Amino acid sequence: MLLPTPVLKKILTTAGYLTDTQFDAIDKSASDLGKSIGDILVFRGIITEEVLGKLVSSYYQVPYASLKNTVIPQVVLSTIPEQAAASFHMIPFAIKDGQLYLALENPQDIEAIEFAKRSSGIGVIPHYITPSKLEKALGQYKKNIREEFKKIIEENIQATQKPGATPDKNTIDLPVTKILDTLLEYSVAEGASDVHIEALENEVIIRFRVDGILRDVLNLPKQLHLPIVARIKILSQLKIDEHRVPQDGRFKFKVRDNFVALRVSILPSFYGENVVMRLLPESARPLSLEELGFAGDYLEKVKQNIKKPHGMVLVTGPTGSGKTTTLYSLLNILNTPEVNICTIEDPVEYGIRRVNQVQVNTVTGLTFAAGLRALLRHDPNIIMIGEIRDSETAEIAIHSALTGHLVLSTLHTNNAAGALPRLLDMGTQNFLVASTVNLIIAQRLVRRICNSCITKYTPNPEIIEYLKKELGSDFSGAEYYKGTGCAECGMSGYKGRLGIYEVLEVSEGIRNLIANGATSQEVEVEAFKQGMVKLFVDGVSKANAGITTIEEVLRVMRE
Numbered sequence: 001m002l003l004p005t006p007v008l009k010k011i012l013t014t015a016g017y018l019t020d021t022q023f024d025a026i027d028k029s030a031s032d033l034g035k036s037i038g039d040i041l042v043f044r045g046i047i048t049e050e051v052l053g054k055l056v057s058s059y060y061q062v063p064y065a066s067l068k069n070t071v072i073p074q075v076v077l078s079t080i081p082e083q084a085a086a087s088f089h090m091i092p093f094a095i096k097d098g099q100l101y102l103a104l105e106n107p108q109d110i111e112a113i114e115f116a117k118r119s120s121g122i123g124v125i126p127h128y129i130t131p132s133k134l135e136k137a138l139g140q141y142k143k144n145i146r147e148e149f150k151k152i153i154e155e156n157i158q159a160t161q162k163p164g165a166t167p168d169k170n171t172i173d174l175p176v177t178k179i180l181d182t183l184l185e186y187s188v189a190e191g192a193s194d195v196h197i198e199a200l201e202n203e204v205i206i207r208f209r210v211d212g213i214l215r216d217v218l219n220l221p222k223q224l225h226l227p228i229v230a231r232i233k234i235l236s237q238l239k240i241d242e243h244r245v246p247q248d249g250r251f252k253f254k255v256r257d258n259f260v261a262l263r264v265s266i267l268p269s270f271y272g273e274n275v276v277m278r279l280l281p282e283s284a285r286p287l288s289l290e291e292l293g294f295a296g297d298y299l300e301k302v303k304q305n306i307k308k309p310h311g312m313v314l315v316t317g318p319t320g321s322g323k324t325t326t327l328y329s330l331l332n333i334l335n336t337p338e339v340n341i342c343t344i345e346d347p348v349e350y351g352i353r354r355v356n357q358v359q360v361n362t363v364t365g366l367t368f369a370a371g372l373r374a375l376l377r378h379d380p381n382i383i384m385i386g387e388i389r390d391s392e393t394a395e396i397a398i399h400s401a402l403t404g405h406l407v408l409s410t411l412h413t414n415n416a417a418g419a420l421p422r423l424l425d426m427g428t429q430n431f432l433v434a435s436t437v438n439l440i441i442a443q444r445l446v447r448r449i450c451n452s453c454i455t456k457y458t459p460n461p462e463i464i465e466y467l468k469k470e471l472g473s474d475f476s477g478a479e480y481y482k483g484t485g486c487a488e489c490g491m492s493g494y495k496g497r498l499g500i501y502e503v504l505e506v507s508e509g510i511r512n513l514i515a516n517g518a519t520s521q522e523v524e525v526e527a528f529k530q531g532m533v534k535l536f537v538d539g540v541s542k543a544n545a546g547i548t549t550i551e552e553v554l555r556v557m558r559e
Contacts, residue, residue: 003056008037011055017047032337034353035285038130043286044333045303049130057107057128065103065127067093067137069451069495071488076100079120082141086256088112091129091137098122103129103137132285138256139189142182176227179220181253184262184277186217188255191496193279197232199225199272211447211497212320215490229266229273236264244268258283263347280349286332287325293498293542297531301439301505306330306408309381311438312401314388316413322445322499323410324349327384330408331355334382342378344371345386360386368393376400385409391426398428401436415535416442416504417524420514434506434514442502442535444556446548449481450489457482459550467550471537481546498547500539500556504532 003011005027012018018026026046030037041047050066057064072093079092079100090112094101100120104112107126116124129137183206187195192208204220220228233240236249247266252259263278289299305313313330315323328350335341335355346360346368356378358371368385369392375383376396387410388394401407411419419440423433459480467473483493504527506514513523524532533541539553 003059005037007059008056011059012041012047015055017041029336032354033335036131039285043288043329045288045290048288048290049132053128053130053133056130060107060128062107063125063127065093065101065129065133067091067103067129067133069488070137071452071486072137072140077141080116081119082138084115084119085141086138088115089131089134090116091134091140092116092120093127093137095122100124101127103127103134105129105131105134135256135258139191142186142189176224176231179224180228180231184253184260185255187279188260188281190490195275195277195279197225197228197275197277199269199274201271204228210490211492211494212445213447213492215492225272229275232264232275232277233266236262238264238266243273252282282351287329289329289333291498292322292326292329294501298501298503298533298538301503302330302441305439305505306334306406308406308438310401310404310406312397312407312409312436313439313441314409314411314419314437315441315443316411316416316419317443318412318414320445321443322497323443324386326441326443326499327408327410328352331382331384334406339381340379341382341384342375342380343384343386344368344375345384356380369396372396372400376405380405382406382408387411388423388426391428394423394426394428398423398432398436402432407436413442415524416440416502416532417520417527418442420523421520430517431515434511437506437514439506440504442504443499444535444539445497446500446539446542446552446556447492447494448496448498448548449546450483450486450493450495452488452495453484453486453493454481454546455484456480463550463554466554467540471540478544479546480543480550482549482551493549494552498542500535500542500548500553502532502535502538505530 009023012023013020026037026040030040033040038052041052042049053066054064070093076092076095085091088109089105091103092100093103100116100122102113102116102124104126107128113124113126183195187208190208190210192210194209196207196209196214198205198207203222204225206217206220207214208217230240235251238247238249246268249264250261251264252261259282261280261282263280265276267274289302294302315326317323331341331352335352342356342358344358344360348357348359351357358375360366360368360371368387368389372383372385372393373396383400383405385393385397385407388397397407397409411422413419413422420433424430457480483489485491485493489495507530510523510526513526536553536557539548539557540550542548543550543553
């Protein structure tokens with residue numbers, strides 16, 4: 001956010017979003033946490049990025065460019081080189097009536113506008129764009145990766161085949177470095193969470209996991225496998241000459257002005273070592289609860305319960321359902337200078353400024369239980385436990401919640417009510433669970449429909465019958481949507497993900513049921529009477545709203 005703080009304060013207070021005192025508190029938090037004021041406002045749910053962008057563009061007296069679902073033609077992108085666009089924090093996105101439409105973080109940057117005029121040879125109409133939207137838009141420069149890879153390989157493949165060359169020597173050569181750099185830049189542009197490099201008999205397959213789904217990106221010649229793996233090992237400070245045992249490491253990669261941390265896992269396989277790299281953007285703004293998919297009554301329940309000074313908030317779901325992302329969003333909302341937050345995690349996914357994060361290390365005896373005991377001696381207000389896995393951890397967590405701490409953690413259960421018997425199975429007494437658990441969130445992740453190619457359609461009659469059978473309502477007249485597939489979503493019809501939720505607030509009536517040994521089914525029935533909605537129903541509601549597809553909800557719920 002390039003606006004001076006006093007100007008931003010005037011915009012927000014005049015619009016009625018904050019008082020002077022509230023803005024000053026946000027400003028202090030932003031300084032303490034090393035975040036921009038805009039980021040703090042958005043992930044705490046005070047204002048949406050879209051509204052903030054429109055307010056700022058109004059101040060600049062220029063149009064607002066969201067570019068959220070805009071596919072920028074390559075002919076437009078080519079008017080300004082990628083390096084210059086990143087350097088000046090701008091991007092061209094259209095040419096109309098002989099004018100270049102230019103989105104900038106600072107629409108009053110005369111130097112950037114003059115450069116755009118010289119580079120394009122035509123007039124420029126400046127627009128305002130928010131920093132996060134600009135970062136995503138700049139990724140469109142990498143859409144032609146196949147051609148770039150082909151050119152790199154054709155021009156330089158011989159350099160990796162020099163007589164007498166060794167893998168560690170080859171990693172110094174430009175081709176391998178360039179190929180890996182291009183691959184990582186493209187993975188960031190595509191929004192990949194993981195990059196897979198898999199060795200086959202005669203080739204190497206590169207795959208990206210985007211929105212939870214793996215897809216092939218390209219194939220590389222087999223002779224590039226050893227140099228690429230060796231290059232990754234060097235960056236991760238792993239043993240280059242070790243090919244028989246698994247290795248894990250980390251390194252950072254810079255994409256424009258932002259760093260991406262990569263968690264590397266190397267596994268020996270039949271045709272050579274396979275590599276999986278988990279991408280963890282360090283500078284990404286934490287998601288707000290609304291962006292995660294919370295809405296209405298569920299949103300209010302979560303906000304109310306994380307403000308309580310003590311008790312437990314549990315997030316449940318299978319592996320890959322986004323539990324950790326939800327916990328990190330809650331932590332960022334709670335992270336203020338007035339509280340001390342401590343976490344014990346395995347592994348630490350993201351570093352959060354001013355949060356004491358501890359990595360589990362079973363080799364040294366630092367387990368969840370041992371780490372949690374140590375954290376309690378550090379005077380925490382809020383404790384986050386990556387996962388409650390055993391009875392010892394469960395017991396310490398519950399006693400921490402009893403003694404004045406707010407405890408956030410995860411469990412592996414299929415629904416919200418299932419968390420209660422899971423805790424009891426670990427040996428926790430009924431009255432302790434009843435006294436400490438405030439809120440249980442069950443969740444799954446579904447893919448969002450791509451807004452660039454969304455269209456109405458009619459699902460198969462079998463699906464309508466299934467919905468009628470499961471939910472007891474007639475869905476024949478409901479509207480459904482899907483993505484037809486376009487360049488923006490890689491022809492998948494989906495772009496991005498969000499959660500579907502089941503939020504169980506532990507009321508006095510439910511506490512009594514738990515204390516008296518009620519089953520999870522009995523607790524669930526009471527929760528439904530108090531307004532809880534099933535995971536499946538929340539998913540169907542989001543499908544009817546055109547956010548996801550009914551097929552996607554069924555896929556996730558049947559897994």
